[in-house]
Amino acid sequence: xxxxxxxxxxxxxxxTHGIYRFRVKLNEETVExxxxxxxxxxxxxxxxxxxxxxxxxIIYFDRMDYIDAMNMELAYLRAVETLMDMEVPERAQWIRMxxxxxxxxxARMVGxxxxxxxxxxxxxxxxxxxxxxKIQKIFTEASGGRQEVNYMSIxxxxxxxxxxxxxxxxxxxxxxKGKLExxxxxxxxxxxxxxxxxxxxxxxxxxxxxxxxTGPMLRASGIGYDIRKDSPYLFYDKVDFEVPVAKTKDNxxxxxxxxxxxxxxxxxxxxxxxxxxxxxYFNPKAKKSAMLLLKGQGxxxxxxxxxxxxxxxxxxxxxxxxxxRVHARSPSFKNLAVxxxxxxxxxxxxxxxxxxxxxxxxxxxxx
Amino acid sequence: xxxxxxxxxxxxGMKVLNIDKSDLVELxxxxxxxxxxxxxxxxxxxxxxxxxxxxxxxxxxxxxxxVKISTSDxxxxxxxxxxxxxxxxxxxxxxxxxxxxxxxxxxxxxxxxEEWAGHPLRKDYDLKKVQYVSMxxxxxxxxxxxxxEGW
Numbered sequence: 001x002x003x004x005x006x007x008x009x010x011x012x013x014x015x016t017h018g019i020y021r022f023r024v025k026l027n028e029e030t031v032e033x034x035x036x037x038x039x040x041x042x043x044x045x046x047x048x049x050x051x052x053x054x055x056x057x058i059i060y061f062d063r064m065d066y067i068d069a070m071n072m073e074l075a076y077l078r079a080v081e082t083l084m085d086m087e088v089p090e091r092a093q094w095i096r097m098x099x100x101x102x103x104x105x106x107a108r109m110v111g112x113x114x115x116x117x118x119x120x121x122x123x124x125x126x127x128x129x130x131x132x133x134k135i136q137k138i139f140t141e142a143s144g145g146r147q148e149v150n151y152m153s154i155x156x157x158x159x160x161x162x163x164x165x166x167x168x169x170x171x172x173x174x175x176x177k178g179k180l181e182x183x184x185x186x187x188x189x190x191x192x193x194x195x196x197x198x199x200x201x202x203x204x205x206x207x208x209x210x211x212x213x214t215g216p217m218l219r220a221s222g223i224g225y226d227i228r229k230d231s232p233y234l235f236y237d238k239v240d241f242e243v244p245v246a247k248t249k250d251n252x253x254x255x256x257x258x259x260x261x262x263x264x265x266x267x268x269x270x271x272x273x274x275x276x277x278x279x280x281y282f283n284p285k286a287k288k289s290a291m292l293l294l295k296g297q298g299x300x301x302x303x304x305x306x307x308x309x310x311x312x313x314x315x316x317x318x319x320x321x322x323x324x325r326v327h328a329r330s331p332s333f334k335n336l337a338v339x340x341x342x343x344x345x346x347x348x349x350x351x352x353x354x355x356x357x358x359x360x361x362x363x364x365x366x367x
Numbered sequence: 368x369x370x371x372x373x374x375x376x377x378x379x380g381m382k383v384l385n386i387d388k389s390d391l392v393e394l395x396x397x398x399x400x401x402x403x404x405x406x407x408x409x410x411x412x413x414x415x416x417x418x419x420x421x422x423x424x425x426x427x428x429x430x431x432x433x434v435k436i437s438t439s440d441x442x443x444x445x446x447x448x449x450x451x452x453x454x455x456x457x458x459x460x461x462x463x464x465x466x467x468x469x470x471x472x473x474x475x476x477x478x479x480x481e482e483w484a485g486h487p488l489r490k491d492y493d494l495k496k497v498q499y500v501s502m503x504x505x506x507x508x509x510x511x512x513x514x515x516e517g518w
Contacts, residue, residue: 008506021506037506039478044463047487082379209404209426212452223426230429300379301407301422301433314409314420325488329407329422337455366478 003028007348011040017114017355018362020336024351031351034340038333042366049326054080055154055291057326061313062148064328065364067110068307070096070103070139073152075304075328078233079313080154083296086286091279092156097234098169098272099142099151100304101265105176106135107307108262111359115255116187118356119196124186131179138168154294156282169273173266180266184259197251201342201354204249211341212334215309216261217358220246220253227305239271251357295321308332308361328367332360369393381433388419388436392444395434398423403432405450408457410464412490417466419443438466445470463488480508 010021019040025033045060061076062069074096081088088096113128136146142165143151143158151158187193203213205221218225224245228236244260246253286294296317303312309331318324335358342358343351369390375383386394403423411418421434436443445468446453457468458477465486468474475481480500485492498512 039476039480042478044478044487046463047492050488079379085378207451210451212405212407212450212456225426298378299383299420299433300377301381301431302379310406312407312422314407314422316411325409325411327407327409333455333459334452337452 004032009351011037014118017110017359018365020360020362020365022339022351022355024348026348029347031343031346031348034343034351036336036339038336038362038365040366041362045367046326046328049323051322053292053321054084054294054296054323057323058152059148059150061328062150063363064330064367065107065306065308065311065332065361066147067361068103068107069147069149070099070151071107071304071306071311073150074100074234075302075306075311075313077152077154078302078304079300079315080296082300082302083298083315083317084154084294086155086294087283088156089280089283091160091277092281092283093234094272094276095157095161095281096152097236097239098161098269098276099139099157100234101269101272102135102138102169104307105262105265106132108258109135111258111307112183112187112255114359115197115353115356116190116193118352119190119192121187121190121192124183127179127183127186131176131183134172134176138165138172141165141168153282153286154291155286156280160281161276166273166276169269173269177263177266180259180262187255194252196350196353197255197357199248199250199252200346200350201251201254201357202249203338203342207341208338211338213309213338214331214334215305215307216254216257217309217335217338219244220257221249222247227303227310231303233302233304235272235275236268238275239268241268251353254357293321295319296323303329306331308335308359308364311364330364330367332362332364333367336360336365369397377433381431383433383435385435388438388443391421391434391436392446392449395421395423395446395449398432399449401425402427403430405446405452405456406431408453408460410460410466410488412464412488413437414490415439417441417464419460419466421446441465442467442469444468445474447471462486465489480510482508482510484510484512 005026007024011019021037023035049057061072109128109132113125116124143149226243241264297319301314312329314327316325372385406422406424409420416439462476
């Protein structure tokens with residue numbers, strides 16, 4: 001005799017990392033089906049963007065994937081600068097690259113810490129957040145903002161790197177390498193971690209592609225697609241890094257891919273710091289007094305590799321000072337949609353571990 | 368056989384195919400056979416008609432293509448039979464833009480509550496109208512608004 005229970009997880013539940021709601025159909029302890037309700041953090045940033053000037057919209061993108069703000073800004077600015085044919089000086093592009101990678105590390109610190117947290121291990125979370133705090137200190141030094149930074153601007157960045165910032169980044173990187181191994185060891189030494197992650201939450205590559213899944217989730221399913229490598233933006237083609245791929249397709253694979261990407265991010269930042277040229281940090285065409293008068297016409301769609309996957313921005317300009325339509329292709333939105341496929345037949349505790357490994361950010365899902 | 372009305376390259380260097388909406392499913396079926404996957408669906412309100420823009424992606428060839436259709440009666444064929452990704456994407460565009468995807472089996476709002484009035488991304492959406500959302504004990508959302516109030 002099968003016995004149905006409908007269990008409600010969320011909207012305000014620690015394992016949802018934000019607010020979305022799972023209605024789980026349970027057969028004893030086994031998950032039969034998951035129904036996802038989203039929209040609790042919906043602010044309709046796309047509409048707000050239509051109402052304000054191109055340069056003012058950067059802050060709304062900050063608040064999409066709020067833990068990976070730099071990559072969000074970069075995604076929007078890539079589209080805007082393509083639309084306006086705006087050149088970005090070389091130094092600004094290297095600075096953007098350093099900041100994007102630091103932001104990726106900061107975001108992954110939340111993701112990796114939360115994997116432990118959802119399995120009942122509180123300690124790794126404090127360690128990862130301690131590291132994240134150091135990155136946020138660097139961001140504060142550069143932009144004045146801790147999390148929602150608003151650092152990049154049309155045609156460059158808000159403020160040049162000074163010696164202090166560069167030294168802080170160097171210092172951070174030199175101690176982070178050892179710290180990362182320590183944190184990863186802390187998780188991998190735990191028996192609970194292995195039981196809840198190894199062979200759980202299998203995502204077949206065909207299913208992943210069908211659902212539009214990108215980023216570390218796709219790479220953990222055996223498809224090594226990374227925009228930074230396959231259609232490079234900024235100067236990603238001038239630095240040396242590798243794209244990790246896991247063939248296990250499970251939670252463990254996703255965790256290990258994310259960890260390996262952190263090591264690669266460190267490599268990228270080191271090379272960027274070595275290659276950072278002198279020169280202007282913004283395009284004089286986009287000087288502050290004329291920023292609101294910048295116009296754009298036509299359609300553009302550009303993508304960047306954000307922390308959770310392929311973040312695409314579509315902009316249609318009608319020749320005015322405000323965009324006519326802005327659309328964000330959000331990777332977390334797609335990654336979350338595939339959760340029911342991954343969790344059919346797993347235990348309820350494994351469902352929580354799987355949600356943690358998907359690491360969808362509510363702000364980006366709902367926009 | 369489908370007919371490509373015009374072909375162009377947009378500012379980001381992407382190939383753009385303009386087609387009639389009746390040819391959409393046929394064209395997409397062919398591209399699916401070539402190994403393309405749906406990446407994104409965008410609706411644009413052009414006041415007298417709606418544009419629907421599809422971005423499809425081939426991971427092996429590393430190729431992105433943009434397919435554009437336009438509709439004057441808010442109805443376009445659904446692609447849910449081809450790609451699962453179309454499910455949530457089409458629900459989002461229905462929710463925010465009011466595009467009706469014919470053939471979608473579960474076309475209901477995804478981000479806003481089911482009772483919400485209007486589609487916010489439409490250019491004629493009244494931003495002054497305030498709608499209040501409340502939730503009952505079983506988690507169902509209810510929307511209420513006052514005709515006379517606004518901000």
